[in-house]
Amino acid sequence: MFAMRAQAAYFDSSANFFSTQEIVNNPRACSRCDPGAAAFETVRDINAASRLIGDMSGATLDDPLFERYKKLGCSISPVEKDADDYKMIAKYLEKTYEPVEFREISYGVTIDVVFAVELSAGLSLDEIMKLPNKFGKATVCTDAAAEAARYGYTAVDRPEGFLILVVSSLGEDVKELTSPTEDATSLEEKKKGVTGLGKKKTDESEHFSWKDDIKVLCGKLIPSEHKDSPLEYNEYAVYDAQQ
Numbered sequence: 733m734f735a736m737r738a739q740a741a742y743f744d745s746s747a748n749f750f751s752t753q754e755i756v757n758n759p760r761a762c763s764r765c766d767p768g769a770a771a772f773e774t775v776r777d778i779n780a781a782s783r784l785i786g787d788m789s790g791a792t793l794d795d796p797l798f799e800r801y802k803k804l805g806c807s808i809s810p811v812e813k814d815a816d817d818y819k820m821i822a823k824y825l826e827k828t829y830e831p832v833e834f835r836e837i838s839y840g841v842t843i844d845v846v847f848a849v850e851l852s853a854g855l856s857l858d859e860i861m862k863l864p865n866k867f868g869k870a871t872v873c874t875d876a877a878a879e880a881a882r883y884g885y886t887a888v889d890r891p892e893g894f895l896i897l898v899v900s901s902l903g904e905d906v907k908e909l910t911s912p913t914e915d916a917t918s919l920e921e922k923k924k925g926v927t928g929l930g931k932k933k934t935d936e937s938e939h940f941s942w943k944d945d946i947k948v949l950c951g952k953l954i955p956s957e958h959k960d961s962p963l964e965y966n967e968y969a970v971y972d973a974q975q
Contacts, residue, residue: 811846818846820942824950825895828934829877841877867926867969868916873900875934875949876965899946900970902927910961923971930963932956 811818822843831838874880880895902925910929913919919926938951953965 808847808849811848817848820948820950821846821895821897824897824948825877827938827950827952828875830953867912867928867967868920868971870916870920870926870969870971871900872967872969873898874965874967876932876953878953879965879967900968901925902968902970903972910958911963919969920971925971926969928963928967928969929958929961930956930965930967931959931961932964933966 811821825841825843829841831840877895903923905922906925906927907919908927908929912928913926932953933956934949935951935954940948940950942948949966956966
């Protein structure tokens with residue numbers, strides 16, 4: 733019964749809210765639209781939540797979203813704010829992010845929550861690397877959160893985004909490029925590591941070592957000597973899933 737009412741409200745509200753009737757200069761008409769718009773948004777949220785959570789007919793002792801992650805074979809847990817990992821990630825985000833300018837508004841970034849995720853199912857790196865990108869069939873990373881922010885959004889109409897940190901090794905034989913290669917076949921066959929040099933780079937004097945001698949490319953974004961590069965920031969590509 734609830735679903736039928738929700739569906740009816742959806743069509744009724746959408747029909748009125750997106751009416752071709754001119755109401756901009758009619759305050760009374762605009763006030764009548766407010767309840768309809770609110771109902772439309774409520775039904776939209778209910779619809780989105782129901783699709784995300786899925787079938788809840790069974791017993792659910794854990795958080796519903798956690799249940800969905802378990803179905804994907806993921807272990808997910810929040811990182812405490814006083815943990816060293818959290819502080820390192822916060823520092824990385826602060827250093828390597830640049831505000832997005834849109835007209836007269838500048839959009840910054842804040843951390844909502846940090847999750848530690850262990851994936852035991854889903855797409856493997858070999859499967860991911862079958863998908864072509866600007867460096868061929870490779871796994872591509874960047875040292876700037878500003879670049880990741882362009883792709884790690886949850887939806888085009890939502891402010892939340894994801895910054896995913898990974899550990900990768902370029903190997904001993906690394907090729908530097910000032911622009912994406914037109915033919916990456918040789919790189920794929922030789923499985924060389926690639927560094928795409930961008931217009932900006934992280935300040936190497938601020939880089940530091942983390943656990944197990946992992947080099948963290950965390951530093952203030954500064955201009956590089958490659959001002960004509962089509963890449964805004966440095967990017968790194970590996971062609972071997974073991975890297």
